Amino acid sequence: MSTLTPVGGPAIQPGRPAVSLMSTRPRHGETLVRLVLRAAAILTILITIGILVALLVPSIEFFRTVSVADFLFGDRWAPRFADASFGVLPLISATLWTSGIALLVAIPLGLGAAIFLSEYALPGVRKVLKPILEILAGIPTVVFGLFALQFVQATVLREWFALDTGAFSVLAAGLVMGVMIVPTIASISEDAMSAVPLGMRQGSAALGANRMQTTVRVVFPAALSGIIAAIVLGVSRAVGETMIVAIAAGGQARMVTGPLEQGQTMTGFIANAALGDSRVGSLEYDTLFAVGLLLFLVTLLFNFISIRFVRRFREIY
Amino acid sequence: MTSDSRSASYSTNAEIKPALHVTPQHGHRGGLLPELPKPILECSDVNVYYSDFRAVTGVDLVFGQNEITAMIGPSGCGKSTLLRSLNRMNDLIVGARVEGSVTFQSEDIYAKEVDAIEVRRRIGMVFQKPNPFPKSIYDNIAYGPRVIGMKASNMDDLVEEALTRAALWGEVKDKLKQSAFGLSGGQQQRLCIARTIAVKPDVILMDEPCSSLDPIATSKIEDLMFELREDYTIVIVTHNMQQAARVADRTAFFTALASEDTGDRTGVLVEFDKTQKIFESPSDQRTEDYISGRFG
Numbered sequence: 001m002s003t004l005t006p007v008g009g010p011a012i013q014p015g016r017p018a019v020s021l022m023s024t025r026p027r028h029g030e031t032l033v034r035l036v037l038r039a040a041a042i043l044t045i046l047i048t049i050g051i052l053v054a055l056l057v058p059s060i061e062f063f064r065t066v067s068v069a070d071f072l073f074g075d076r077w078a079p080r081f082a083d084a085s086f087g088v089l090p091l092i093s094a095t096l097w098t099s100g101i102a103l104l105v106a107i108p109l110g111l112g113a114a115i116f117l118s119e120y121a122l123p124g125v126r127k128v129l130k131p132i133l134e135i136l137a138g139i140p141t142v143v144f145g146l147f148a149l150q151f152v153q154a155t156v157l158r159e160w161f162a163l164d165t166g167a168f169s170v171l172a173a174g175l176v177m178g179v180m181i182v183p184t185i186a187s188i189s190e191d192a193m194s195a196v197p198l199g200m201r202q203g204s205a206a207l208g209a210n211r212m213q214t215t216v217r218v219v220f221p222a223a224l225s226g227i228i229a230a231i232v233l234g235v236s237r238a239v240g241e242t243m244i245v246a247i248a249a250g251g252q253a254r255m256v257t258g259p260l261e262q263g264q265t266m267t268g269f270i271a272n273a274a275l276g277d278s279r280v281g282s283l284e285y286d287t288l289f290a291v292g293l294l295l296f297l298v299t300l301l302f303n304f305i306s307i308r309f310v311r312r313f314r315e316i317y
Numbered sequence: 318m319t320s321d322s323r324s325a326s327y328s329t330n331a332e333i334k335p336a337l338h339v340t341p342q343h344g345h346r347g348g349l350l351p352e353l354p355k356p357i358l359e360c361s362d363v364n365v366y367y368s369d370f371r372a373v374t375g376v377d378l379v380f381g382q383n384e385i386t387a388m389i390g391p392s393g394c395g396k397s398t399l400l401r402s403l404n405r406m407n408d409l410i411v412g413a414r415v416e417g418s419v420t421f422q423s424e425d426i427y428a429k430e431v432d433a434i435e436v437r438r439r440i441g442m443v444f445q446k447p448n449p450f451p452k453s454i455y456d457n458i459a460y461g462p463r464v465i466g467m468k469a470s471n472m473d474d475l476v477e478e479a480l481t482r483a484a485l486w487g488e489v490k491d492k493l494k495q496s497a498f499g500l501s502g503g504q505q506q507r508l509c510i511a512r513t514i515a516v517k518p519d520v521i522l523m524d525e526p527c528s529s530l531d532p533i534a535t536s537k538i539e540d541l542m543f544e545l546r547e548d549y550t551i552v553i554v555t556h557n558m559q560q561a562a563r564v565a566d567r568t569a570f571f572t573a574l575a576s577e578d579t580g581d582r583t584g585v586l587v588e589f590d591k592t593q594k595i596f597e598s599p600s601d602q603r604t605e606d607y608i609s610g611r612f613g
Contacts, residue, residue: 122411123411199444199446199448200450200451202406202442202444202448203444203449203512204464205406206406206441206443206444206513207437207441207460207461207464207465207512207513208434208435208437208464208465208516209434209461209464210434213464217460218450218451218460221450222450
């Protein structure tokens with residue numbers, strides 16, 4: 001402060017600035033915080049790149065032996081047999097069945113719950129229901145897996161409905177996976193719908209629209225980008241979900257042609273094979289990574305589609 | 318809450334009522350109110366509550382057909398709340414309830430068998446902030462007729478007619494398929510008026526329709542109100558006294574009174590008369606103080 005010129009004094013003294021704008025004391029804490037935060041951000045990116053590299057290297061090794069066409073379009077998956085075959089279609093078929101069934105359950109239930117919470121429930125009811133719904137998202141998936149195997153498959157499908165199905169089925173796994181995804185879709189959609197300004201609902205009501213018309217024709221389109229994001233996140237979770245399908249869908253990689261059949265999904269294969277005794281560097285070991293890479297690319301594709309979709313339909317209000 | 322407990326909690330009522338010149342008419346609807354040629358909407362001893370809080374107390378008011386009635390007063394005087402109770406918009410607010418009677422063409426709009434949706438179809442509303450739907454200009458107008466299942470032989474004609482009446486057709490006729498969000502604030506507000514006209518209501522309630530607009534857009538909306546008066550009854554809440562003086566045939570002045578026991582403020586009607594009378598020779602001192610800018 002000593003460099004400050006007194007009021008009314010000469011504006012500029014020779015060889016000395018009129019005022020000092022330099023920091024009077026060093027701020028080490030701030031610098032440290034900034035460095036730590038930057039390191040955290042960079043580390044996240046590095047880890048992602050690291051995972052990609054870790055997937056790519058063994059995958060490239062794999063594709064030196066097996067052609068990409070044989071892998072993607074082959075319909076026999078038998079990596080451990082003497083007469084080995086690496087057609088991934090059976091795994092994809094099981095993944096499609098479980099994910100498809102899961103979404104058939106999760107989208108209507110999730111959106112229904114979101115609409116109820118956002119448009120119909122009284123504030124008190126919402127305050128109680130939403131946390132309960134989110135607890136559902138906190139149940140470990142292995143518990144869902146057991147529930148799918150012991151209750152849904154064994155009791156509901158086989159005993160109550162007397163369906164012609166074995167110990168495992170893609171139906172049981174898909175149904176339970178759907179229930180698991182409901183909170184994700186409901187919670188994000190509800191946030192998107194609640195964010196729609198009240199004025200829009202009032203405008204609709206003032207024209208003589210009832211609540212359902214307002215919800216379906218005004219709130220829903222206004223919240224569409226958020227709702228699409230919720231559904232895509234649901235799809236990603238369904239495709240990537242491992243424990244439920246590993247426990248309840250089955251372990252034999254055969255083409256799945258109906259919901260009551262068992263089947264091994266991409267994730268189910270990785271979970272099972274990774275626990276086995278594949279020697280590092282063996283073809284069987286590399287197979288794991290090739291399937292992992294495929295899974296990664298599928299999820300990435302979904303995310304890209306959703307970003308395009310959200311941009312295109314974004315509503316500004 | 319019974320009327321006894323009401324007057325108990327607002328012990329000032331006894332003193333207020335004479336000051337308000339409403340005592341003689343209490344219970345006789347319209348006693349001191351001007352005789353309107355064609356009343357279309359009437360409030361009789363209306364109280365509006367938000368849960369336990371009484372926002373509006375004991376309002377008697379009558380709105381004439383094909384007239385513009387302005388409701389003015391300081392913030393918190395309950396004018397917007399009263400406006401929203403005229404077409405049951407308050408139903409959308411949890412805990413809001415209305416006591417007393419509001420009649421539209423002599424029908425009690427709060428009667429049990431009355432459908433709030435039908436009420437709002439007859440008594441439309443334009444809001445403070447323009448609230449177009451996230452749809453095209455065309456679909457914004459067509460929305461109302463569609464949701465109420467209006468038999469329109471030609472929706473295109475209906476849209477054109479509504480936009481023309483709202484003095485917006487010339488500006489938007491080449492971009493009907495574009496999003497309504499691309500319009501300016503003033504255009505959006507006229508779009509909202511056009512949207513309201515499209516369902517052919519009898520009354521249009523306007524809640525500070527120009528408060529977010531610039532003076533040019535405001536003057537367009539005011540011109541529009543004169544046009545619309547030919548076919549519609551308009552009730553406008555405004556903070557802008559000049560606006561009330563310019564557009565309204567009649568003006569109702571509201572103020573807020575604090576309860577002696579609880580300190581809660583509640584809105585009451587002070588004076589209701591021809592606009593010229595209110596602005597030139599009001600009968601109540603408080604009206605005069607407000608008009609001349611001494612308070613509020």
